[in-house]
Amino acid sequence: MAVLGHSLGGLIALHLAAKLPEIITRLVLYGPVKPPPEAGQNGLHARAKTVRDSGMVAVADTVIGASLSPTTQKTRPELVGFARELLSRQQPEGYALACEALAGSSEPDWSRITAKVIIVSGSDDKVSSPAAVESIVSNLTSATKEVISFKEVGHWHTLENPSGCIQAIEKAFKL
Numbered sequence: 001m002a003v004l005g006h007s008l009g010g011l012i013a014l015h016l017a018a019k020l021p022e023i024i025t026r027l028v029l030y031g032p033v034k035p036p037p038e039a040g041q042n043g044l045h046a047r048a049k050t051v052r053d054s055g056m057v058a059v060a061d062t063v064i065g066a067s068l069s070p071t072t073q074k075t076r077p078e079l080v081g082f083a084r085e086l087l088s089r090q091q092p093e094g095y096a097l098a099c100e101a102l103a104g105s106s107e108p109d110w111s112r113i114t115a116k117v118i119i120v121s122g123s124d125d126k127v128s129s130p131a132a133v134e135s136i137v138s139n140l141t142s143a144t145k146e147v148i149s150f151k152e153v154g155h156w157h158t159l160e161n162p163s164g165c166i167q168a169i170e171k172a173f174k175l
Contacts, residue, residue: 002026002172003115007033007127007155008102010119014136017115018108027117028172030157030165031128032136035105044103048096056095060087069124069154079159107139116144118172120165122153146171 001023005013010032017024036044050058064083065073072079117140121133130149137145148168153160 002028004028004030004169005032006030006158008098008105010128011035011102011105011108014108014113018110018112021112021114024115026172027113027115028120028169029117029136030120030168031122031125031155032119032133033102033128034132034136035107036103041103044099048099048103051092051096051099055092056088056090060084063087066126067155069122069152069160071124071152072154072160083156083159110139111141113140114142116172117142117146118168119145119147120157120168121147121149122155122157122160123149123151124154125157127155 003013003016003024003026005011005027007030010029011034013024013027013029014032017027047059061084064080064087068080068083119133119137121128121130123130125133133147137147148164148171150157150161150164153164158165
């Protein structure tokens with residue numbers, strides 16, 4: 001079975017692959033995150049409180065600034081507007097719970113992950129930086145792993161480079 005995940009969903013997919021290595025044979029991870037250090041945990045708890053108190057509009061510009069590449073922000077106003085709309089329509093409580101889940105997350109049992117793994121990274125990804133992706137790759141013991149890095153792409157790979165993301169999925173099924 002193949003599992004795809006983005007950001008926190010990538011970390012969840014890694015945990016799933018560690019718990020069910022006999023079932024999960026392929027992972028395609030877009031900007032997977034690792035459990036944050038204490039400062040990151042504190043920031044996530046603060047963001048959860050902000051959205052509960054003031055709604056998604058209170059964090060939308062900050063999230064967009066950290067998630068979309070500078071190139072996208074300058075040259076693709078329609079995509080920036082779409083991202084803002086996506087954020088604005090999220091339920092604050094659901095978003096807050098996701099922030100708290102990431103703040104309280106843990107590392108998967110790396111030694112149990114045997115799936116073939118493709119990690120998609122963006123050169124301008126501030127959430128799952130290229131260094132963070134390399135850290136994940138170094139922890140993986142699976143025989144087949146590959147990083148695909150998109151230039152001038154931030155954390156929202158599927159919005160900024162949808163065709164490249166589709167090609168990553170297709171590649172996973174050829175491994």
